[in-house]
Each structure stands twice: as structure tokens, then as C-alpha cells.
Amino acid sequence: MGLCVQFNLEARQQVMEFPEDFNQLELLNTHGHLIPRGASSLWTGSKEEQEEVEEDEEDGNHSEEWYLKKEETLKDRPKELILWAAENNRLSTVHSLLTVDPLLVHCYDEDGYTPLHRAAYSGHVDAVSTLLAAGSKVDPRTMDGWTPLHSACRWSRVTVASVLLQHGAELNGQTNGGLTPLHLAASHTSSPRTHSAHTLELLLSQRRLQPGLRSNSGETASEVARRSGPHHFLFEMVEDCVNVVPIS
Numbered sequence: 550m551g552l553c554v555q556f557n558l559e560a561r562q563q564v565m566e567f568p569e570d571f572n573q574l575e576l577l578n579t580h581g582h583l584i585p586r587g588a589s590s591l592w593t594g595s596k597e598e599q600e601e602v603e604e605d606e607e608d609g610n611h612s613e614e615w616y617l618k619k620e621e622t623l624k625d626r627p628k629e630l631i632l633w634a635a636e637n638n639r640l641s642t643v644h645s646l647l648t649v650d651p652l653l654v655h656c657y658d659e660d661g662y663t664p665l666h667r668a669a670y671s672g673h674v675d676a677v678s679t680l681l682a683a684g685s686k687v688d689p690r691t692m693d694g695w696t697p698l699h700s701a702c703r704w705s706r707v708t709v710a711s712v713l714l715q716h717g718a719e720l721n722g723q724t725n726g727g728l729t730p731l732h733l734a735a736s737h738t739s740s741p742r743t744h745s746a747h748t749l750e751l752l753l754s755q756r757r758l759q760p761g762l763r764s765n766s767g768e769t770a771s772e773v774a775r776r777s778g779p780h781h782f783l784f785e786m787v788e789d790c791v792n793v794v795p796i797s
Contacts, residue, residue: 632667637671698710
């Protein structure tokens with residue numbers, strides 16, 4: 550997901566413009582702590598990955614009473630409530646709100662994040678599926694040009710990314726900084742707590758992928774992966790094969 554930059558009201562009404570050499574990945578590396586992230590991922594891979602999910606859930610663990618109190622404080626602000634509910638996988642609340650006002654599925658916060666963005670970066674597959682079934686657009690854009698697929702790939706939410714792609718998400722969409730979902734997955738291969746290899750495999754297996762797209766800073770996703778961590782070899786999946794068998 551994109552950086553939550555503090556804009557004044559006038560600035561929020563304008564489309565952000567980036568210089569051609571703007572490097573959004575560098576900004577993510579230096580200011581990534583400003584990006585809100587969800588508490589859990591539903592990817593059920595290795596034991597190590599499952600332990601990471603459990604740790605994240607413990608970090609964000611709250612009692613049912615806490616959630617109910619939070620919902621009570623937001624009950625008169627339905628837009629804020631559905632954004633919060635999507636981020637926290639409160640499916641019954643999402644259903645109730647959409648029953649009363651189906652258009653809430655299209656609402657967004659001051660930075661342009663919709664309920665689908667929130668559910669995507671938090672790794673909540675059920676919430677993502679519910680919102681899509683309720684009519685959410687699969688590729689809404691934030692002020693930084695991020696789609697829910699960008700958000701899912703930024704946080705290695707591979708199961709969510711798969712669902713979004715099945716619903717026609719734009720595989721090669723670029724942010725205002727020129728980043729594709731593949732750039733974002735490739736940029737987080739070095740962290741032991743960010744299991745982006747699975748996300749890379751998912752994206753690289755897509756027939757419509759355009760792996761050679763460059764960001765505004767001039768880098769391809771492969772070049773990002775080469776300097777970011779140990780999984781650059783996965784890009785062999787999309788490299789041209791050399792036919793060593795003579796054709797008669």
C-alpha cells in the first residue's frame with residue numbers, strides 16, 4: 550500500500566504528481582514504518598510462515614468486548630466503520646453496513662484507501678471476497694495510485710493476491726511512482742519475516758505478466774530483486790528459454 554502522507558485539504562483534492570526520476574521504493578524503505586499494516590495473513594505455507602502469522606495475531610489480539618466498544622464509537626460514522634471493519638475482518642459488521650447502504654463498498658479514506666484496500670493489506674480473504682461480491686471495484690486507486698493488488702503484494706498477502714487476480718485485478722498496473730505489484734513483491738525478498746517468495750511465484754506464473762516494466766526510477770522488478778534479497782532466481786520463470794536442440 551502507498552505511504553500515508555499528511556496532505557492539507559487543498560492538496561488532497563489534487564492528483565499527486567511525481568518527477569520522472571522519483572524512486573518510490575527508496576521512499577518505502579526509509580518511511581515504510583508510516584504505512585499501516587494488517588495484523589494477519591491467511592497464507593498457510595511453511596511452519597515458519599505459520600509462526601509468523603500467529604505472532605502477528607498475538608500482537609493485534611483484542612477481546613470481543615474491545616471490538617464491540619470500537620464499533621459502538623463508530624456507529625454514527627458508517628464510512629469510518631466499514632473501513633475499520635474491513636481492516637479487522639469484522640464480517641458481520643461489513644454485511645450489516647452494506648445491507649443498509651450498498652454504496653459504502655465504494656467509500657474511501659483521506660488517502661484513497663477503500664474497504665477492499667484495507668482488507669487486502671491485512672490479508673483477510675473472507676472480507677476481500679465479501680466486498681467483491683458486494684460490488685467493489687477490483688482496481689480502485691489511492692492518491693498514490695495503489696490498487697488492492699499492490700497492497701496485497703507489498704505485504705506478501707499471497708492468498709489475497711490470488712483472489713484479486715481471479716477477479717480480474719490489473720496485473721501490470723503501475724503506481725504514480727511506476728511500481729507494479731511485481732516490483733513491490735520483489736523489493737521485500739530480504740526480510741525473514743516477509744515471505745514474498747510465494748507472492749513472486751504467483752505473479753511470475755501469470756501469462757499476462759509484463760516483467761520488463763520499469764519504475765519511474767528506471768528499474769525493472771528483476772533488478773529490484775537482484776539487489777533486495779535471495780530470490781532473484783525466481784525470475785528465471787519469465788526469462789527466454791534457450792533451445793539447445795538443433796532444429797532439423
